Amino acid sequence: xxxxxxxxxxxxxxxxxxxxxxxxxxxxxxxxxxxxxxxxxxxxxxxxxxxxxxxxxxxxxxxxxxxxxxxxxxxxxxxxxxxxxxxxxxxxxxxxxxxxxxxxxxxxxxxxxxxxxxxxxxxxxxxxxxxxxxxxxxxxxxxxxxxxxxxxxxxxxxxxxxxxxxxxxxxxxxxxxxxxxxxxxxxxxxxxxxxxxxxxxxxxxxxxxxxxxxxxxxxxxxxxxxxxxxxxxxxxxxxxxxxxxxxxxxxxxxxxxxxxxxxxxxxxxxxxxxxxxxxxxxxxxxxxxxxxxxxxxxxxxxxxxxxxxxxxxxxxxxxxxxxxxxxxxxxxxxxxxxxxxxxxxxxxxxxxxxxxxxxxxxxxxxxxx
Numbered sequence: 603x604x605x606x607x608x609x610x611x612x613x614x615x616x617x618x619x620x621x622x623x624x625x626x627x628x629x630x631x632x633x634x635x636x637x638x639x640x641x642x643x644x645x646x647x648x649x650x651x652x653x654x655x656x657x658x659x660x661x662x663x664x665x666x667x668x669x670x671x672x673x674x675x676x677x678x679x680x681x682x683x684x685x686x687x688x689x690x691x692x693x694x695x696x697x698x699x700x701x702x703x704x705x706x707x708x709x710x711x712x713x714x715x716x717x718x719x720x721x722x723x724x725x726x727x728x729x730x731x732x733x734x735x736x737x738x739x740x741x742x743x744x745x746x747x748x749x750x751x752x753x754x755x756x757x758x759x760x761x762x763x764x765x766x767x768x769x770x771x772x773x774x775x776x777x778x779x780x781x782x783x784x785x786x787x788x789x790x791x792x793x794x795x796x797x798x799x800x801x802x803x804x805x806x807x808x809x810x811x812x813x814x815x816x817x818x819x820x821x822x823x824x825x826x827x828x829x830x831x832x833x834x835x836x837x838x839x840x841x842x843x844x845x846x847x848x849x850x851x852x853x854x855x856x857x858x859x860x861x862x863x864x865x866x867x868x869x870x871x872x873x874x875x876x877x878x879x880x881x882x883x884x885x886x887x888x889x890x891x892x893x894x895x896x897x898x899x900x901x902x903x904x905x906x907x908x909x910x911x912x913x914x915x916x917x918x919x920x921x922x923x924x925x926x927x928x929x930x931x932x933x934x935x936x937x938x939x940x941x942x943x944x945x946x947x948x949x950x951x952x953x954x955x956x957x958x959x960x961x962x963x964x965x966x967x968x969x970x971x
Contacts, residue, residue, distance in 0.1 A: 840923030
């Protein structure tokens with residue numbers, strides 16, 4: 603009997619291990635492993651990741667990402683007046699190692715099931731070979747079609763019933779994106795492509811800087827007997843509503859190299875989305891994917907000029923798609939009027955970038971007295 607139970611247990615474990623894939627719920631996997639160790643725990647049946655959201659809500663979120671129309675023109679090629687050759691240089695092995703070292707081995711893999719733990723375990727010979735392949739891709743502006751396949755999961759937003767889409771792409775693609783992102787980020791910081799008010803996803807800056815800036819201005823106003831009036835704004839569907847053609851034109855006007863722009867266009871203008879609710883593949887030509895390595899930087903560059911035209915007395919703090927504008931004054935009526943005009947200016951600037959009338963979703967006024 604003991605030998606029979608041992609054999610059955612081994613067969614069950616092999617069957618369980620062969621059923622695992624990148625969609626398997628980690629909690630289910632570990633709880634099942636504890637059962638095989640004779641620990642009595644409760645575990646949910648099935649290996650598919652538990653998603654508390656109803657298929658109807660997911661379908662609604664997918665319809666926003668995959669409308670029947672397209673905002674982009676896949677055939678268009680931007681005209682670059684003064685191309686920066688720095689972006690055309692071959693990636694060095696040091697850049698490759700820096701990009702790979704920044705990746706966690708526990709990061710989720712894409713549709714191919716290959717994670718960063720596998721890539722990091724490659725020998726020196728194959729890492730150099732992979733680097734050569736990446737450099738050839740960049741020089742030829744030719745990239746694997748499988749990098750457009752995205753497995754998408756949805757997580758609930760902390761406030762409200764909406765769902766936030768998270769894209770799981772190939773780790774090979776994410777590594778190449780990181781190489782491109784690191785160069786683009788360095789050049790953007792050195793040449794001041796990004797405004798000083800933007801603190802989101804930048805080295806050495808965080809949300810604490812925004813809070814500190816507002817706190818110092820408020821304390822300074824109180825010491826001089828003045829008031830601070832602030833408006834906190836949120837851009838509706840920020841990443842999902844980026845117009846790729848406008849983004850590409852902006853990168854071209856900044857002098858970004860053609861091959862780099864073609865890669866950015868490759869991963870943004872058309873994606874094929876897979877989900878766990880059905881076996882269908884949906885085509886998306888809208889926005890920059892949330893969860894992508896390049897998306898935060900591309901968004902920051904995209905909205906770098908949205909604060910143009912604001913009065914000099916209005917201070918701005920940005921963290922990705924969240925904005926706060928505030929003014930210090932002794933006249934409350936004048937301050938409120940100034941903020942209202944500033945919000946209208948932001949609405950117009952963002953409306954041009956988003957090709958919609960009212961991109962600002964939440965507008966909250968707060969007086970500090």
